[in-house]
Amino acid sequence: MKIHTLVVLVQDHPGVLNRAVSMFRRRGYNIASLVVGHTETPGVSRMTIVVESDNVEQVVKQLYRLVEVLKISDVTEDPVVDREMVLVKLHVTGQHRAEIVALTEVFTAKIVDVATNTMVIEMTGGPAKVDNFIDVIRPFGIKEMMRTGRITMVRGAKGHSGAELIDQAAE
Amino acid sequence: MSEKRTGAQILCEALIQNGVDTMFGIPGGAIMPFYHAMWEYRTDLRHILCRHEQGAGHAAEGYARSTGRIGVCIGTSGPGTTNLVTPIADAWMDSTPMLAICGQVSSAVLGKDAFQETDITGITMPITKHNYLVKNINDIAYVVKEAIHIATTGRRGPVLVDITKDALQATAVPDYSKKIFLPGYRPTVTGSKKQIKAALSLMLKSKKPILMIGNGVMMSEASAEVRVFAERYKIPVITTLHGLGAFPEDHELSLGMPGMHGWVHANRAIQEADFLMNIGGRFDDRVTGKASTFAPNARIVHVDIDPSEIGKNIEVEIPIVGDARIVTLSMLEEEPEEKLVAEFHKNAAEWLTYVRELQTKHQHKQQYLNRPDTSTMLPHDVFAALTKQLNTRGNYRVVTDVGQHQMWAAQLLDWYKPRTHITSGGAGTMGFAVPAAMGVAVAHPEDTVWAIAGDGGFQMTNQEMIVIIQENIKNMKIAIINNGFLGMVRQWQELFEGKRYSGTPLTSPDFQKLAEAYGWTGITVESVDQIDAAIERAYAIDGPVLIDFRVEREVNVFPMVPQNKSIGEMITE
Incomplete structure (x- = not known):
């Protein structure tokens, strides 16, 4: 199945996440990642949804049936900036510390916490770079890890702002 | 304020x-x-x-x-x-x-x-x-x-x-003046002019056109416009279960209902058509049969107000998103070349003649009403008598439940006017008829409202009968097609499961007495010769009447398309 990235603008109401996610559940599609956050327009939230699907078009149409969904774009084929962040807690004994510090510099990651036997590293990048970083760091012993999931923005003038849609409706 | x-x-x-x-x-x-x-x-x-x-x-x-x-x-x-x-x-x-x-x-x-x-x-x-x-x-x-x-x-x-x-x-302190603010809800009601032009030109190129109309025509009150459109181009019209009444069944262009229990000629027409325009129907699986085999030769236009319906079940060549009535009006504004229209009329007339021949060869509705030679009371006898009475008396609305009787009613009663046939289609909810008919009776005190139900579905919600009495509603009648089975399931068990009647035989109370307990008039009908008198009596009584028609127990609804088969493969007896 093909992996699609959808950018979805929604009204910032309670339950809207539940409604949107339910559409994927109903069709039996697995969501690989989903990030929701505020946008430049008050009252509008933005989701980046990464989903495996052979027929994403149908899901998109059904998402549009939701009253609170403003706009959906499949940006899979568009030139985009893709970013996610990961926090990794490593089990680190003294002998490996220097090596890890060097690796974090290569990946422009940040060490945000150091304790006797652990280190927490923050790293941001495209999904491939994050994968790569995790692979490299794994042999040192990952105790905990959390990825944020992907946020995506189309490059150039084309974009996804809810401002116009909100203004039109208010008239 | x-x-x-x-x-x-x-x-x-x-x-x-x-x-x-x-x-x-x-x-x-x-x-x-x-x-x-x-x-x-x-x-x-x-x-x-x-x-x-x-x-x-x-x-x-x-x-x-x-x-x-x-x-x-x-x-x-x-x-x-x-x-x-x-x-x-x-x-x-x-x-x-x-x-x-x-x-x-x-x-x-x-x-x-x-x-x-x-x-x-x-x-x-x-x-x-x-x-x-x-x-x-x-x-x-x-x-x-x-x-x-x-x-x-x-x-x-x-x-x-x-x-x-x-x-x-x-x-x-209330404020009723706040304006509706729905930035994510702007239904498209006007169809794209370009698509409409394309659809018409595709239609005019066809030789075997079909117009299929569904619930959307009912919901948008498009019956009159659809009729003008069908008559202008002389296209045969097929009405889905929820489209029944949106186009008069006695019209020369009407072919009736398609699908699982639709007419053979209607299904054949779909399978042989080279053009099909569906207005306000959603290509439900009970209409299409096995979707991949549906209308194999047709170039399809789909008019629907919901974009998510288009391409969901059936791939279409020209989608038109819009309100059925507004789109039909836009189609009527188009004035294609007269020569093209004349040629189209000629082909459509030949096509209609061919479909009518199919209709006579197979089970024409009237022939279907010719009951087999048996002394027992068949459901068909009840529907034949009801049709006669409804047509003579007029001002009726019929609400059906779910199952065999629902299909017989759809097939055997005549549907002329929008919103006179009301049933549970998509969900197939048994227990729908009695309470829904109550809602219809309240809304239309001038009409006689018939709830037709099986003995199974009737018992799911019959408690609402007392509401009719409490509210002094006079214009509702109930006809129970009582065959002592959950009939449609029994039919499938007979046809596909070697007559293993598991969980389908049904004992019922004496419905006449039950009706009387509720303050209704109850009538029991046990033989063919009692049917007419019972219906006449029901009409003569100014108040709610229930008729328990104790029909032959094992009768099947035909024609029938077995599940997941092409609608070209119908069982007719």
Whole structure:
């Protein structure tokens, strides 16, 4: 199945996440990642949804049936900036510390916490770079890890702002 | 309007302002403030007390489906609202404009498993067009306005408003003037001119055209326009289950119903057509049979107000998103070259003649009414007699339940007018007929409303019969096609499961006595020669009458397309 990235603008109401996610559940599609956050327009939230699907078009149409969904774009084929962040807690004994510090510099990651036997590293990048970083760091012993999931923005003038849609409706 | 009011009073006023005059419901703890308030507004806002919330929901559906206006049902928190779930799902599947008003526990205890608390907005999320949990009195007036707007525009559907008890009890100065703000809800009603032109030019190139019309034509009141369109181009018209009545069945262009229990000639016509325009139908699997085999030779145009229906079940060549009536009007504005139209007329006439031959060769409706030679009473005898009486007397609406009788009614009664045939199509909800017919009877006191049900479905909601008495409703009759089985399941068991009648034989009470216990007139009919007199007596009595037709037990609905087969492969006997 093909992996699609959808950018979805929604009204910032309670339950809207539940409604949107339910559409994927109903069709039996697995969501690989989903990030929701505020946008430049008050009252509008933005989701980046990464989903495996052979027929994403149908899901998109059904998402549009939701009253609170403003706009959906499949940006899979568009030139985009893709970013996610990961926090990794490593089990680190003294002998490996220097090596890890060097690796974090290569990946422009940040060490945000150091304790006797652990280190927490923050790293941001495209999904491939994050994968790569995790692979490299794994042999040192990952105790905990959390990825944020992907946020995506189309490059150039084309974009996804809810401002116009909100203004039109208010008239 | 500057006086303070309770949330419940505001709810009543908002409903009245948005065109509601009738509601079906049952009170309970959380919704009590609403009932307290509605007493003051009872001259403008009629409340009909039902016996089960499912009955209230179906009654609201009947009201909505027969009028096109919003149907309103009410339940209290917890079981009161979960009992509404079935009619809400039914309204969702059949695009019925419905407003469900639910009481909810006070906001202070929300989410704490309070007495009679159920997360009804969570439960109904996938089966409502939209739903609301209202906790603030200041939201009530606006939410009612928005909810009714959403339910009655675009593709119609159910909307649920769940209001906490404290919001109903609080007081505030109402503001009814807030304008509707729905940036994510702008249904496309006007079809694309370009697509419409393309569709017409595709049609005019065809030699074997079919026009298929469905629920959307009913919902958008497009019958007259569709008729003008069909007559102008002389295209044969097929009406789906929910399209029955949208095009008169005695019209020379009418081919009747397609699908699983549709007519052989209608299905053959679809399979052989080189052009099919579907207005307001959703290519349900009961219409298409195995989807990949549907209309293999046809280039398909699909007119639907809901873009998510287009391409969902059947791939189409030209999609037109829009309201059935507005799109049909736009199609009528087009003036194609007369030469093309003349050529098209010639081909369409030949095609229609061919389809009519198929019709005579196979089971024409009238031939189908010619009963086999047996002394027992067949369901067909009942429907033949009913058809005769309905046609003679006029002013009728028929509400059917789900199962064999539903298909016989669709096949064997004559449908001439929109909103005269009301049934549970998409969801197939047994128990629909009696309460839905009550809703229809309330909305149309000038018509005789027949609920036709099987002995199985009837027993699921027959408690609503007493509401007819309490409300002094005179214009409702019930016909039970009583065969002592859950008949449609039995039919499948006979045809596909070696007659293993597992869980289908059905013992029933004496329906005549049951009717009498409810204050109805009950009639039992056990032989063919009693049918006419019973129906005549039902009409002669100014009040509710139930007729128990004890028909032959093992009769099948034919023609039939076995599940997941092509509609070209019909079993005819």
